Amino acid sequence: MNRITRLFNIKYPVIQGGMIWNSGYKLASAVSNAGGLGLIGAGSMYPDVLREHIQKCKKATDKPFGVNVPMLYPNVEEIMQIIIDEGVKIVFTSAGNPKTWTSYLKEKGITVVHVVSSTKFALKAQEAGVDAVVAEGFEAGGHNGREESTTLTLIPMVKQQISIPLIAAGGIATGRGMHAAMILGADAVQMGTRFAMTTESSSHNNFKQMLAELGEGDTHLTLKELAPVRLIKNKFYNDIQEAYAKGATVEDLKAVLGRARAKKGMFEGDLIEGELEIGQIAGLLTEIKSVHEVVDDIIKEFKESIATPISY
Incomplete structure (x- = not known):
């Protein structure tokens, strides 16, 4: 157990990115059932579609799952109300000011995580009262930070400045990559690309x-x-x-x-x-697998990596 597995009550410190057009309830529930934390990507869903996916996810898993909400969308208030009404306990926010929703969501008993691309925004998220941050490096897919800070440099710089749990993202798709991120100071990893390439992903x-x-x-x-x-x-x-x-x-x-x-x-x-x-x-990945296979591969390789002495 570490700070992230305790925070979310999950088995493995592996979070699936809430990607648009990939992260429906099938992917989120499969990741949660495999021991990680699945996220429904609200960014590509109308409010009524999001409600449907949340309800289906609750039927598909009895494990914790969350919703990723890009705050730049015009119907964000309706989305947040659906999340509260449906009893979702974990929300990842991105693309906006964490002060806007963090305190309100936490008053409703929701664990809040904010996605950042710099130390400056990590500190702002911590000041806003979030429970953890995702620090996402330049390698990541989708919308990204303007600073072009790589994960290798971003994670230790953020770690040095914040006291709340840190989730590393961007360019991580394997157990060895997970181990490396933790050596740099991360408590967990968030993977998008690796889970986009699964049978349960909702993409074409x-x-x-x-x-x-x-x-x-x-x-x-x-x-x-x-x-x-x-x-x-x-x-x-x-x-x-x-x-x-x-x-x-x-x-x-x-x-x-x-x-x-x-x-x-x-x-x-x-x-x-x-x-x-x-x-x-994605340049490293060549196979479309089930979520269960992917998580098993990651954890197996992670454990092997920890157990393997570094030769000089």
Whole structure:
């Protein structure tokens, strides 16, 4: 047991990232049933869809699970009310000021974790009263920090400044990676990409198959003028780069992005025109497995890594 497993009442210090278009109730409940903490990704769900997923998750697992809420969405108040009404006990917030919701959620008996990309925001989250922070490095998929701090540098810097539990994210998909993050000072790890490549992930099979074929350098952090996001290099990504080459304004970039681009790519399987978000560590992964197999692999390798002496 450590600070995170006690905080969430889970067996393993492994948290599944609440990714848009990947993290439905099937993924969240499978991770929780396997001994980690599953998260439903509210960012790609209308409020009524989120309620349905929470209710189905409660039927699919008797273990703790949570909801990830990006606070930049316009219907966040309705989402938070559904979370409270449905009795969800763990909320991960991101993309916003932790002061906005932390005290309110904690008054309702909810454990609150905030996702940050810098020491400055980790300290602000701690001051806001969160129970833990996720420090996410530049390697991560999806929306990312502008600072481009890598996980290797971010985790020890955040650890040095905060006293609350620390969860490492970004570029972690194996037991050895988990061990390394803990050596750097993390109490647990959050994995997105590794769980996106599972049979229980709600993303399209086309997307999953593409992930299994990615290599080193096949993703890139872009669109910093809007919201930094790590994308697979496909036609849509190339369209963005062409716009930059022509001196695109923020409005131009918004026009290229359009609407529902991430849904088109990850959920509907359009690998050409879709926005395909994933972490750099996808280049290491070649197999789509069940969640149970993934968690077993991670914990087995983690234990072996701890038991193996370092040779000099």
